[in-house]
Amino acid sequence: MTKDSAHCLDGLDPLLSCCEHVIVSDNASGDGTADRVATLWPHARVLRHPLNLGFGAANNRALDQVSTPWAFLLNPDCVVSASALETLLSASRDFPDAAVVAPELSDLNGRREINYRWPQTVWPSTGPGADGPVCVGFVCGAAMLFRLSAFECVGFFDETFFLYYEDDDLCLRLFQHRRPMIVVPGAIARHFSRGSVRGDAPWRSEYTRGFHHAQSKLIFVSKHQSCAEANRLRRRLIALTVVSLPLRVLAFSPRLIARMWGRLCGLLQWRLPSRLAVSGASS
Numbered sequence: 074m075t076k077d078s079a080h081c082l083d084g085l086d087p088l089l090s091c092c093e094h095v096i097v098s099d100n101a102s103g104d105g106t107a108d109r110v111a112t113l114w115p116h117a118r119v120l121r122h123p124l125n126l127g128f129g130a131a132n133n134r135a136l137d138q139v140s141t142p143w144a145f146l147l148n149p150d151c152v153v154s155a156s157a158l159e160t161l162l163s164a165s166r167d168f169p170d171a172a173v174v175a176p177e178l179s180d181l182n183g184r185r186e187i188n189y190r191w192p193q194t195v196w197p198s199t200g201p202g203a204d205g206p207v208c209v210g211f212v213c214g215a216a217m218l219f220r221l222s223a224f225e226c227v228g229f230f231d232e233t234f235f236l237y238y239e240d241d242d243l244c245l246r247l248f249q250h251r252r253p254m255i256v257v258p259g260a261i262a263r264h265f266s267r268g269s270v271r272g273d274a275p276w277r278s279e280y281t282r283g284f285h286h287a288q289s290k291l292i293f294v295s296k297h298q299s300c301a302e303a304n305r306l307r308r309r310l311i312a313l314t315v316v317s318l319p320l321r322v323l324a325f326s327p328r329l330i331a332r333m334w335g336r337l338c339g340l341l342q343w344r345l346p347s348r349l350a351v352s353g354a355s356s
Contacts, residue, residue, distance in 0.1 A: 074131040076100040078149035079109045081265070085147070089114050091155055098135040100125040128214070129230030129239035136229050139221065148215040150265040151178070157260040161218045164206055164257045172223035172252035173244075175212035176260035177202070186264060188213035189256040192245050194297055206257050210248045214240030216262040223252050233296075233346050236281075238289035245297060276331040283335030288343050295345055303345070311340045 075081075075097055089095050095117035099107040107121050120134055136144055143165065147153060157176055165174045178186040190198035191210040217240075227250050230239045247254060287310065295303040314337045321329045 074098045074100065074128060074135070074146075075102060075106050075110070075149050076125060076131075077102045077104045077106060079104045079106045081149040082106070082109055082113055084152045084265075085149065086113055088147075088153055088155055088158065089117070092158075094139075094141055096120065096135045096138050098122070098131040100127070100131050127232065127235035128237075129234050129243075130232040133229050133232065136219070136221075142221060144219045144221055146214070146217045146219065147262075151216045152263040152265075153216060153260075157262065158218075160260040161257060164255060164260075165218060165220060168206070168253065168255050170223075170253050171255045172220055172227075172247050173212060173254040174218040174220075175254070175256050176216050176262040177256060177258040178213060178215060178262050178264040180264060185258075186213075188215070188264075189254075192248050193241075194245065195248075203256060203258050205259075206255055208253050209256050210254065211241060211244040212254055212256055214243075215264055223247075226250065227252060231296075233292055234289045236285035236289065238286075238293040241293060242296065276327060279328045279331040280335035280338075283332035283337075284339035285335075287336045287339035291340075291343050292346060300345055307340055307343060311337070314340065 076099070079102070090113070093116070095114055097107070097110045097114075097117055098120045099110070100122055101124050107119050110117055110119050118138065120131075120138070122131060122134070126134070132146055135146075143162065145158060145161070153176060161174045161176060165171060168174070175189065178188040180186060185202055187202045189203075189207075189209040189212045193211075195210065227243075227246050229243065231242050234242060244254060291303045291307055294306055314333055318330070318333050318337065321333055
């Protein structure tokens with residue numbers, strides 16, 4: 074899935090230029106991303122959405138087009154080598170029950186990012202990162218190899234989530250259906266955290282990040298805990314943000330101010346999605 078990610082595409086070229094099947098789901102980019110993709114990888118199928126569908130919906134549109142047994146979902150701000158992808162495919166063959174096989178993330182300096190854990194609704198994860206393949210309850214959605222047959226009766230991303238928490242939700246549903254997820258530390262994805270949304274308007278990007286993170290967190294709690302708990306969390310977060318925002322203004326951190334303002338607007342404007350409201354009323 075791409076959105077205004079033209080500046081990320083050169084980093085993806087070593088992998089995608091040697092992959093036979095490539096689908097790029099573009100969320101109405103305004104920086105020429107879709108045209109650049111068509112130039113770099115003529116063999117790629119480009120899905121040009123007229124509107125920004127959101128992370129999960131755009132990935133679902135691409136997954137609907139896949140005709141191979143596996144699908145490798147890769148954010149534009151992640152760089153994965155061809156050998157790392159082959160390591161994931163090999164692990165998927167070694168663990169035939171695994172629904173998801175994922176690499177370990179690292180930052181630009183090579184430091185490990187522990188992008189996996191158990192579901193937060195079950196118990197908190199502690200301790201060091203794994204040094205070999207390990208079964209987990211959550212992996213970050215930035216890079217995931219799907220065994221498509223394992224998603225029957227589970228589905229892909231819930232499109233109620235526009236941005237953030239759609240990977241938490243999907244992994245929790247897989248966990249509840251006892252579909253294993255494996256992390257392979259021997260395969261590394263270099264993660265330019267949020268690099269795909271850098272763009273020419275960083276304050277707007279931070280506002281959008283805060284807005285959707287707040288809304289998606291409340292959707293997740295409504296879906297997997299209760300509507301009442303989501304409303305209690307909303308009130309707590311509004312109070313915390315109102316208290317913290319003036320401190321950010323005094324410290325004059327424009328990006329943090331924009332993010333916190335987006336969070337506050339997301340909290341104030343949040344309404345329980347209708348299908349969750351019906352579910353909550355009947356439970």
